[in-house]
Amino acid sequence: MVAVLDRNGCPLMPCHPARARRLMAGGRAVVVKTAPFVIRLKDRVAESSEVSGVAVRIDPGSKGTGIAVTADVECSDRVSGEVTTSRRGLHATELQHRGAQIHKSMRQRADHRRRRRGANLRFRAPRFLNRSRPKGWLAPSLQHRVDTTLSTVARLTRWFPVTELHVERAAFDTAALGLDLESLGLPLSAWSGGRTKYNRSMQGLAKSHTLDALAVGEAGPSTRVVRYPGTVLVTSACGRGSYARxxxxxxxxxxxxxxxxxxxxxxxxxxxxxxxxxxxxxxxxxxxxxxxxxxxxxxxxxxxxxxxxxxxxxxxxxxxxxxxxxxxxxxxxx
Missing domain, CATH: 2.30.30.30 (SH3 type barrels.)
Known part of the structure; x- marks a missing residue:
């Protein structure tokens, strides 16, 4: 699905790529972003549109994090009156971290500094005694995982009408992840990995980060995944260069x-x-x-x-x- 913004930049409900092509061919929409693909309508505002809202579901991992944008629709059977929920996967992102690269770079920097201190060079005293770690400090490789996940979710909230967040609890809690109401202003629900595995097996889904994210949250026997994204946007963290010249x-x-x-x-x-x-x-x-x-x-x-x-x-x-x-x-x- 393609993310859609109104003429003022407010997110609307996403549309099918074929409809996005017709809107651009007719001159009603322009491209805002290529990856992921986002368009902006010239003749539509959010106040005159029906926006039901979507949910962002997060499956954190050490090397990669799966993020899925879903929309749940409740349907009731006319005969039995049973209420079922149909979950539609609108967008899937696989965020690949570079924590191993950060750890390797910091180890190499430390080795270079130790070598300069031990070689026949000018004296350079170590500076460990005058440094203290702030409260809530995380290793740079872990902090990178937190920052990239939080920034990716924040970007999705600018392109999709997100109304709620669902995250699977990882080795450290959601407060350490930086995901709360204070940071994004959205209601947050935390779920266990066992529930995600149960939901995935009940829906008959394969094992992957994005499909795990699709199964995060409440998805019992009355919930059925009727659509999942056929293509996944693989987002690899590469950094913005270095200060060294x-x-x-x-x-x-x-x-x-x-x-x-x-x-x-x-x-x-x-x-x-x-x-x-x-x-x-x-x-x-x-x-x-x-x-x-x-x-x-x-x-x-x-x-x-x-x-x-x-x-x-x-x-x-x-x-x-x-x-x-x-x-x-x-x-x-x-």
Missing amino acids: TRSDKHGFPRLYLPRQKQHHGFATGDLVRAHIPRGKYRGTHTGRVAVRASGTHRISIPGGYADTSHSNLRLLQRGDGYAYTMRKEDARP
Whole structure:
């Protein structure tokens, strides 16, 4: 499903991609964001629209977190009067963390500092005695997991009419995750992992982060998942670069210097671009993140590797926001 905003930027109920294409072809909508795909209507406001609201369901993990946007519709049988709930999956995001990369970088930085203190260099005293950890401190690799999950949920609340949050309790509680009423202003419900597993087995769903997120919450025998997203937006945390203007070798010595300017020929590293390469080994059209060079020959990531091409062959789709976006198919069969 495609996220829809009104003319003032307020979220409306999402629509089918085919309807979004008709709206854009008729000039009634414009593209706001490419990944995920968000459109804005020119002739509609939220006050004159029927917005029932959606729920965001979160399945946290150590390496990846599944996030699903769902809408529950209650239906009653005319004969028996039994009330059932139909759950429709509107959007699914698999957030891939980079906690292992952060841990490796901090370990490498510590090794470089220890080596400089132990080598025949100027004296540099350790500074451990004058530092204290604040209350609620988490390791940087864990804090990264909290921050990326919270920022992704906050973005979804800007694009979808979210009315409630459901999260599965992880190794640390939801307060440590930063998910409460105070941070997002939405009612929050916490559920156990055992209930998620029970709901998934009752619905006959396969094991994945996004399908687990679809099953988070109250989903007993009277609830039936009638729709799940066929494609999942895989969001990989890549960072926004570093403050260091050098690259070091394995001993910690600088081996090259980076330019102060981050944007070259209209592009910056991390931008989502579409490349039309006219000739060569990688001839064709490719979409991915770009790594810029001052010479103008930029590098774009493609499935299975990368390709180098001139900046004149690139078209900007979306400015870099610290994440890489890809799509994968979802198979709900166990």
